[in-house]
Amino acid sequence: MTAPISVQLYSVRNALAEDLPGTLDRIAALGFQNVELFGFVDKVDEYREALAASGLAALSAHAQMVETGEVERTLEAAAALGVQTLIDPAIRDWSTADAVTGAARRLGEIAASAQAHGLTIGYHNHWWEFETQLDGRPAFDLFVDELPPAVVLELDTYWAEVGGASATELLGRLGDRVRLIHVKDGPGNRDTAAQQPAGSGSVPVREILAAAPHAVRVIEFDDYSGDVFDGIAQSLEFVQGQGE
Secondary structure (H helix, E strand, O other): OOOOEEEEHHHHHHHHHHOHHHHHHHHHHOOOOEEEEOOOOOOHHHHHHHHHHHOOEEEEEEOOOOOOOOOHHHHHHHHHOOOOEEEEOOOOOOOOHHHHHHHHHHHHHHHHHHHHHOOEEEEEOOOHHHHOEEOOEEHHHHHHHHOOOOOEEEEEHHHHHHOOOOHHHHHHHHHHHEEEEEEOEOOOOOOHHHOEOOOOOOOOHHHHHHHOOOOEEEEOOOOOOOOHHHHHHHHHHHHHHHOO
């Protein structure tokens, strides 16, 4: 079975701000059936109508909950839009073991609350979880050890590599805990404007996809120097080619 392919709508945030329905139509016209939402909590009605009109499904969504404390309204909004996996996209404090274990515990509490809404809770990494070392190992490793099984992972493979980890090694080690992966490419540094379509940079995207055969492939650009819709289309073609 071919893993689903999606796109993080943050990639087209400027276009969304100008024309949300038209932007979703353009995403659908590229060949996508699924999207990953962001900034949706105050736009439930707008997204519900536009998703239905474009024929897209929101398999997953990003919304900060651990740091904002805004949980119930976020869960209700995600459920109303048919989201299956709701992902906290960033926790900033990884400086101590107590901070890391506290974040893992809080995500577990949110996951328990999410069950009533039919939602799975996940976490999405950046680079700092891997750069930060606690007791001689990446803070991310401690986080995973403390994370309740009900919380899944969305591995941003690009940021893991920037943080000094091997995304393929992580995927092999974490196995089915990783339900989604962010697929992006580029020079492997923090210069987001230098990101490139999948398969054209220094990140081993082919190997990453092979290491996570069942994970949802979420194409994303944090930034892009060219036409982002063209970049997304190139990434989609590459990812589809790896599944054949």
